[in-house]
Amino acid sequence: MRVSNFFLILLVNLGEICVAILNSGPSYRNGGDILPRFASQPNTFSAVIGDTIVLPCEVQNLGSFVIVWKRGITLLTAGQQKITADPRISLVGYNLEVRDIRYSDQGDYTCQIGDGSHGDLIHTVEILMPPSIQIFPNNGDVLTTRKGATVSFECRASGNPTPVVQWSKKEGLLPSGLQVQTGYLLSLTNVQREDAGAYQCTASNGIGQAVTGEIKLHVLFPPEITVAKSWVNSGEGLEARLDCVVQADPPGEVSWYQNSFPLQQTDRRIMSSKGKIYTLTIKNVQFSDFGNYSCTVHNSIGKDRKYIELTGKPGPARIISPAYSNPDYYDLRWVVQSVLPIIEVKILYRRINATTFYDHKGQWHDLVIKPEQKYDAKTSERLQSFRITNLVPDSLYECLILTKNQHGYSDVSDVHQWFSSDKGRPFVGSTGQIHCLGIAVMILLQIPNVLL
The missing domain is CATH 2.60.40.10 (Immunoglobulins)
Structure with a gap:
């Protein structure tokens, strides 16, 4: 029987610990080779920040060999001796325990027999990270554009596993008609005033809670006028009301005309507004009040005009x-x-x-x-x-x-x-x-x- 000589030498110099692992050669017993071998299998361990993991390293026929744990080229333990000063790392038998996992702990951990000539066992630690996002323009910003323009929003997400990014509109559907759109980039072409509102980016990967960011789109557009009734019936001595519904951003200036002549407010002719409805009220209608009226709105982007007829005649049956x-x-x-x-x-x-x-x-x-x-x-x-x-x-x-x-x-x-x-x-x-x-x-x- 031949037994190899194995020495563990600790050298102390200026407070630093250096470890030398010596192995004089192979071990033979009863005339045959009996070599140590790993009973554990290499694996990938997923952990969330703050978790505790145990990396197994079970060895058969260890004999007088020493188990060494390394991370990269950094020595963590040798035999039952802990080398690293990190208090979160300890040995459980020959298994390596890491407590209070941090993002910096991810990587490869190697369990080695002696000087490594008998192989090594490599475990990979990956840190599961909840999603985080970065939005362009910045989260909470208001992006202002004009009707007909093209705008793009970006939502870059990070995390492990890779998050899924989805866009949605806070109230209603996306301009494409979809409820949600997957992908980091959202492009809107030929923007209309109905596209204004809050757009939300949501990233999720199954770790922790999904995160959401928001961008508000503000659309400037020329005036758009609608009239509920393009024909209004009244009679002499009665009251007539003409309404125009105005959509404009920036707000527009509203003017009223009768037969192309501008109107001024009087005691009998009153101009008022409530929200988006602009009203011309004519009290004690006279025969001269009958005719064609128009409301005109203009802002810095454009203008619009709609016509209303005021008449005493009946409407079509x-x-x-x-x-x-x-x-x-x-x-x-x-x-x-x-x-x-x-x-x-x-x-x-x-x-x-x-x-x-x-x-x-x-x-x-x-x-x-x-x-x-x-x-x-x-x-x-x-x-x-x-x-x-x-x-x-x-x-x-x-x-x-x-x-x-x-x-x-x-x-x-x-x-x-x-x-x-x-x-x-x-x-x-x-x-x-x-x-x-x-x-x-x-x-x-x-x-x-x-x-x-």
């Missing part, structure tokens, strides 16, 4: 009757906006010859009537009706309506068409849908001379 009738009569119903009573109604209707295409030369029937009316003061609408008789069954009809108050006739209504059902045969199915007559109709509307 809106026919609300169904598209079918009994075989020989039809109850025609319509609504017209007029603050003043309707004094006369003109109805024109005709039967369409639908046996061939383009054949629309049926005779117009011209009725002038004075039907009753039901007035709704909230909407200034008047409901009227009239029964048209002596219809031809199983036929297609069309009609037009004009209404008149003391200021004159309205514009002509839209063309309204209906079918008269065949005698003895229901025309409307159980679903309320109209059964087809089995004929194709193409209509070329000809306004009768009586309207001209």
